[in-house]
Amino acid sequence: MSARTTHTLRSMSVTHGTGAARAALRTIVAPLLLVVALLGAWELYADLGSTSSFVLPAPHAVASALWENAGFLAANLAKTAEEVALGLLLALALGFALAVLVHLSSPLRRAVYPLAVGSQAIPIAVIAPLLVFWWGFGVLPKLAVIVLICFFPVLVTTVDALGAIDRDQLKLLRTLDASRWQAFRFAELPAALPAALSGARIALAIGVIGAYIAESQTATSGAHAGLGHEINADLTALQTPRAYAAAVVLFALAVACFYALALAERTLAPWAQRSRGETP
Amino acid sequence: MAPSHAREQAVCVREVERTFADRRGAHVQALAGVSLRAERGELLAVVGPSGCGKTTLLELICGLQAPQAGSLDCVPAVLMPQHDLLLPWLSAIDNAALALRIAHVPRSQARGRAAALFAELGLAGFEDSRPHELSGGMRQRVAFVRTLLSGKPLLCLDEPFGALDALTRAEMQEWLAQALAREPRTVALVTHDVEEAVLLADRVVVLSPRPGRVVEQLEVGLPRPRRRTDAAVVALRERALDALALGRSAAS
Numbered sequence: 001m002s003a004r005t006t007h008t009l010r011s012m013s014v015t016h017g018t019g020a021a022r023a024a025l026r027t028i029v030a031p032l033l034l035v036v037a038l039l040g041a042w043e044l045y046a047d048l049g050s051t052s053s054f055v056l057p058a059p060h061a062v063a064s065a066l067w068e069n070a071g072f073l074a075a076n077l078a079k080t081a082e083e084v085a086l087g088l089l090l091a092l093a094l095g096f097a098l099a100v101l102v103h104l105s106s107p108l109r110r111a112v113y114p115l116a117v118g119s120q121a122i123p124i125a126v127i128a129p130l131l132v133f134w135w136g137f138g139v140l141p142k143l144a145v146i147v148l149i150c151f152f153p154v155l156v157t158t159v160d161a162l163g164a165i166d167r168d169q170l171k172l173l174r175t176l177d178a179s180r181w182q183a184f185r186f187a188e189l190p191a192a193l194p195a196a197l198s199g200a201r202i203a204l205a206i207g208v209i210g211a212y213i214a215e216s217q218t219a220t221s222g223a224h225a226g227l228g229h230e231i232n233a234d235l236t237a238l239q240t241p242r243a244y245a246a247a248v249v250l251f252a253l254a255v256a257c258f259y260a261l262a263l264a265e266r267t268l269a270p271w272a273q274r275s276r277g278e279t280p
Numbered sequence: 281m282a283p284s285h286a287r288e289q290a291v292c293v294r295e296v297e298r299t300f301a302d303r304r305g306a307h308v309q310a311l312a313g314v315s316l317r318a319e320r321g322e323l324l325a326v327v328g329p330s331g332c333g334k335t336t337l338l339e340l341i342c343g344l345q346a347p348q349a350g351s352l353d354c355v356p357a358v359l360m361p362q363h364d365l366l367l368p369w370l371s372a373i374d375n376a377a378l379a380l381r382i383a384h385v386p387r388s389q390a391r392g393r394a395a396a397l398f399a400e401l402g403l404a405g406f407e408d409s410r411p412h413e414l415s416g417g418m419r420q421r422v423a424f425v426r427t428l429l430s431g432k433p434l435l436c437l438d439e440p441f442g443a444l445d446a447l448t449r450a451e452m453q454e455w456l457a458q459a460l461a462r463e464p465r466t467v468a469l470v471t472h473d474v475e476e477a478v479l480l481a482d483r484v485v486v487l488s489p490r491p492g493r494v495v496e497q498l499e500v501g502l503p504r505p506r507r508r509t510d511a512a513v514v515a516l517r518e519r520a521l522d523a524l525a526l527g528r529s530a531a532s
Contacts, residue, residue, distance in 0.1 A: 186367065
């Protein structure tokens with residue numbers, strides 16, 4: 001009992017006495033330690049294990065591939081990041097628009113929802129040739145794939161948020177003589193906005209892998225065809241370290257987009273933050 | 281509505297019945313032949329135990345529901361629900377001005393009119409606060425200003441202070457009495473607090489447990505401001521409590 005008390009007091013004095021700098025340090029220490037530990041284990045396994053470097057390159061080899069191919073990777077990243085960002089924006093718009101339609105009309109809900117769910121089961125390889133037939137080797141078929149994969153989480157979170165609005169709120173608005181459109185504009189739309197952005201954050205996690213799938217399935221012409229395309233080419237050419245370096249860049253892209261969306265949510269809908277607590 | 285009368289009726293409810301189907305499809309009668317009336321400028325309090333159809337009655341008066349039998353003749357009414365339901369993304373003043381924005385009043389003009397009421401009703405300085413920064417009592421005040429600014433002659437207050445602690449509630453009762461003295465309206469106040477009804481109302485209607493019917497109507501007729509310790513207030517409170525007990529024993 002007394003030992004626990006002392007411990008609590010000490011940890012309290014640490015947080016109080018040292019200020020913001022150490023608090024900030026403490027927030028990055030845990031993720032940093034985890035990354036270092038994972039990299040260390042990977043390095044040991046790659047160096048001491050029996051895997052070939054064509055199958056699993058060591059982190060130092062990936063790091064040097066990253067360094068030597070920085071320009072090449074950056075050019076491909078630009079392509080992929082463009083696809084992810086545009087695709088996500090379009091998915092956000094489409095998911096939100098569909099959610100509003102589904103919310104306002106129950107016949108539409110019955111008609112659209114099963115199709116939306118089913119669309120998530122379509123293997124991209126099945127429709128990829130059609131997308132290429134329509135739009136060729138440019139960015140459009142890739143966007144179509146990313147939008148198809150990403151609109152769904154936005155649709156679901158937004159429909160749920162629109163449905164969760166207090167019925168008394170709508171009664172109150174009716175006695176204030178609000179039209180259906182005004183009830184939507186004053187109460188429902190602002191309530192749905194943060195939900196749509198949360199949906200976009202979920203969508204993002206699958207959106208980056210969606211970009212890889214899109215690039216793999218719909219061939220691209222040109223020197224810098226995107227990271228997904230590059231990874232496939234490198235794996236075929238046994239340039240495994242560079243493929244891994246590209247995967248690391250995709251990893252960073254996903255993390256960066258996630259935090260960008262969290263920031264957008266905090267800026268556009270600060271009220272939603274308070275009810276939900278801190279965003280990671 | 282009926283300008284030929286000597287004093288205008290703001291609320292006239294005649295033999296109103298309302299029945300709901302519950303989740304299993306069974307019929308639940310909320311109101312069984314309720315009749316009551318309020319004259320323009322009167323504060324009518326409706327007291328009754330939980331679930332006696334008080335909220336249903338207000339929603340009927342506001343035109344949010346229709347009765348299955350009986351008739352209602354009411355001036356345009358606005359609802360103030362028990363929970364303030366302030367919109368978290370709007371400041372206090374924008375919340376208060378909501379009805380004006382709905383009526384297509386330009387934003388600056390709407391805010392100006394709300395600000396005038398804020399100053400008059402002791403809310404000055406809180407214009408730009410967000411709802412989450414306000415106490416429960418302050419939030420109800422803002423919600424009341426929003427109700428006033430609807431411009432409707434009849435305010436339907438559904439347990440406006442039900443969610444507040446006892447001290448804040450007493451403070452809010454006083455505030456409401458002062459606010460209505462400055463901004464006179466016809467008010468239908470639903471409450472389960474008999475004392476609140478006697479302190480604030482011109483007329484108290486006591487409802488029985490479900491299905492709600494009128495057990496007694498008390499004319500208060502006491503000068504304002506009233507204190508809860510005044511002998512006449514205490515006597516009326518006892519009469520209303522007796523009526524409540526009578527309604528309960530008749531129902532069981």
